[in-house]
Amino acid sequence: MYAYTIPLSQTVPLQLAGELSKRIFFVSEDIESFELVEQMDGEAKAVSAVRVATRVPLDAAKMQHMLDRLVSDEIVPQRSVMAQPIWRSGYPATIRDDTFDSMLEQGMATQSGEGQFGFGEPFIALTSHLDSLFQAAAQRSFGALEQQYPSLIPTEVLARSGYLASFPQFLVFAGRLHGELDSYKDFVEQVSGPTAAEDAGATVSRAVADHSTHLGYTLSPAVCYHVYEQRAGKCLDADLVSVTARGRCFRHESRYHRSLERLWEFTMREVVFIGSDDHVTDARSSFMREVFAIVEELGLAGHAETASDPFFCNARTAEKIWTQRLMQLKYELILPVAGGRSVAAVSFNAHGSALGEAFSIRTPDGEIAHTGCVAFGLERFAYAFVCQHGLHPSGWPVSVRNSVAASQSRRGE
Ligand code: ATP
Ligand code: ZN
Numbered sequence: 001m002y003a004y005t006i007p008l009s010q011t012v013p014l015q016l017a018g019e020l021s022k023r024i025f026f027v028s029e030d031i032e033s034f035e036l037v038e039q040m041d042g043e044a045k046a047v048s049a050v051r052v053a054t055r056v057p058l059d060a061a062k063m064q065h066m067l068d069r070l071v072s073d074e075i076v077p078q079r080s081v082m083a084q085p086i087w088r089s090g091y092p093a094t095i096r097d098d099t100f101d102s103m104l105e106q107g108m109a110t111q112s113g114e115g116q117f118g119f120g121e122p123f124i125a126l127t128s129h130l131d132s133l134f135q136a137a138a139q140r141s142f143g144a145l146e147q148q149y150p151s152l153i154p155t156e157v158l159a160r161s162g163y164l165a166s167f168p169q170f171l172v173f174a175g176r177l178h179g180e181l182d183s184y185k186d187f188v189e190q191v192s193g194p195t196a197a198e199d200a201g202a203t204v205s206r207a208v209a210d211h212s213t214h215l216g217y218t219l220s221p222a223v224c225y226h227v228y229e230q231r232a233g234k235c236l237d238a239d240l241v242s243v244t245a246r247g248r249c250f251r252h253e254s255r256y257h258r259s260l261e262r263l264w265e266f267t268m269r270e271v272v273f274i275g276s277d278d279h280v281t282d283a284r285s286s287f288m289r290e291v292f293a294i295v296e297e298l299g300l301a302g303h304a305e306t307a308s309d310p311f312f313c314n315a316r317t318a319e320k321i322w323t324q325r326l327m328q329l330k331y332e333l334i335l336p337v338a339g340g341r342s343v344a345a346v347s348f349n350a351h352g353s354a355l356g357e358a359f360s361i362r363t364p365d366g367e368i369a370h371t372g373c374v375a376f377g378l379e380r381f382a383y384a385f386v387c388q389h390g391l392h393p394s395g396w397p398v399s400v401r402n403s404v405a406a407s408q409s410r411r412g413e
Helices: 014-021 060-075 099-105 123-142 155-161 181-192 194-198 200-211 224-230 277-297 317-326 354-358 378-389 398-410
Strands: 002-013 031-041 044-054 085-088 109-113 116-119 145-147 152-154 173-177 212-219 240-250 265-275 303-306 330-336 342-350 370-377
Touching: 002 014, 002 031, 002 060, 014 031, 014 044, 014 060, 060 317, 099 109, 099 378, 116 123, 123 240, 123 265, 123 277, 123 370, 123 378, 123 398, 145 224, 152 155, 152 224, 155 212, 155 224, 155 354, 173 181, 173 200, 181 200, 200 212, 212 240, 224 240, 224 265, 224 370, 240 277, 265 277, 265 378, 277 330, 277 342, 277 370, 330 378, 342 378, 354 370, 370 378
Parallel strands: 145 240
Antiparallel strands: 002 044, 031 044, 085 303, 109 116, 152 212, 173 212, 240 265, 265 370, 303 330, 330 342, 342 370
C-alpha cells in the first residue's frame, strides 16, 4: 500500500465534509481508502487535506489537481443548508450489531460480487411482505396502476431525463461484442489463448473492452424513468396518474458499497405521481404520512428529514443541491442499522415540471405535467428491519410473522 497526504488548495468547512466524503472514491478508482485531515482555519476547524491509500504509486500532483477541482467546483460553492427533521418514530432503536455477519453465517445472504448479494429465507419473505405493504398503500390511496418494466432502459431516456449528466458515476451500461465475424473470432482467440488460464479475469476484461460496443441501453438506476418514457408526448386522462412498479436497479457505488446498506444491484419499489402541481404535491405529502404510519406499525425506530441527491461532475451540482434542500424537493426516511450508522430507506421526491417538460407530458388541461416519486430500497429497508428486530421471525411484529409464515407454508417449507 502507498499512502499520500494531498493538501487542498481551498479548505472545506466541516459542515460540508460529508458532501466531500461522498465523492472521493469517484475522483479516482486508485483510491483504496481515505481519511479527511482537519485543521483550524481561523476560528473554525476545516478539512485541509485528504490522506489516501492506494495499491499503485500515485501521481500526487494529478490527484491534488482533481481533488482541488472537486472542492472548488462542487463542494465549496454548496451553501450549507442543514437537514430539517420532519418526523420521528416513537420507537427507540435497539440494534443488533452482528446482523450482517450472522446473515452471512446462516446463508441468509451470500455475496456473489462487489455490492451484489443473493438471499435466502426468511429474508426473501420479509422483503416481499414489506413490498406488499408499500404496494397496497399506493393502491388503496391512489388506485396506483401496477406495472412491470425491464431492467434495461434506453440510454437516450436517461439522457433526456438529465440522469446521465447528473450521476455519471453510477452508470452501468449494457454492452455486447461488435457484430462482426472477425471481431468474434479475435475475441474467442483472446479468451481461450494460453494466457487466459493464468490471468482469467484480466484477460477476459481486456478482450471485452477491446471488442465491445455500447448497446444503446443502460441497466436502470431507478424504476420511475420507465414511467415517464411510457407517457412521453401524451396527455394524461386524469389530474393525477399514479403508477407503481418494483424493479432491479443498478448503481456503480465504487468503494462505497457496504453490507446490504449500499449495493451495486438492488430492488426498488417506486410509486410515481404525474399530474397537476397541486395533485402531485398533495399525493407526495399524504403518501409520506402513510409510509410513516407503516414504519410505526412495524415498530421501527427512524426519522425523516430533508435531503439532496449526490450530483457529481456537473457544473450545477451546488445549485441543484441547494434548490433541492431549500425547496424541500427530497425527503428521506432514515432508519438506524448496525455499527451506529443509519441509512435512507425511502425517498420522497418532487421534480416540479422538469420531467414533464423533458418527456412532453401534459395534464388534461394541456399544462406541462408535474411529477414526483416515492422510492423504497427493499434490501435496505429489510436490512434495517432485521438490524432492529433480529433475524428470527419470533422477534418480529405478529402481523409480519404471520405473513412470512403463511408465505413459507404456501411454498411447503
Ligand atoms: P443515498 O443518499 O443513500 O445514496 P439516494 O438518495 O441516492 O440514496 P434514491 O436515489 O432516492 O437514493 O433511491 C431511492 C432508494 O433506493 C433509497 O432511499 C434507498 O433505499 C435505495 N437505494 C439507493 N441507492 C442504493 C444502493 N446503492 N443500494 C441499496 N439501496 C439503494
Ligand atoms: Zn424515482
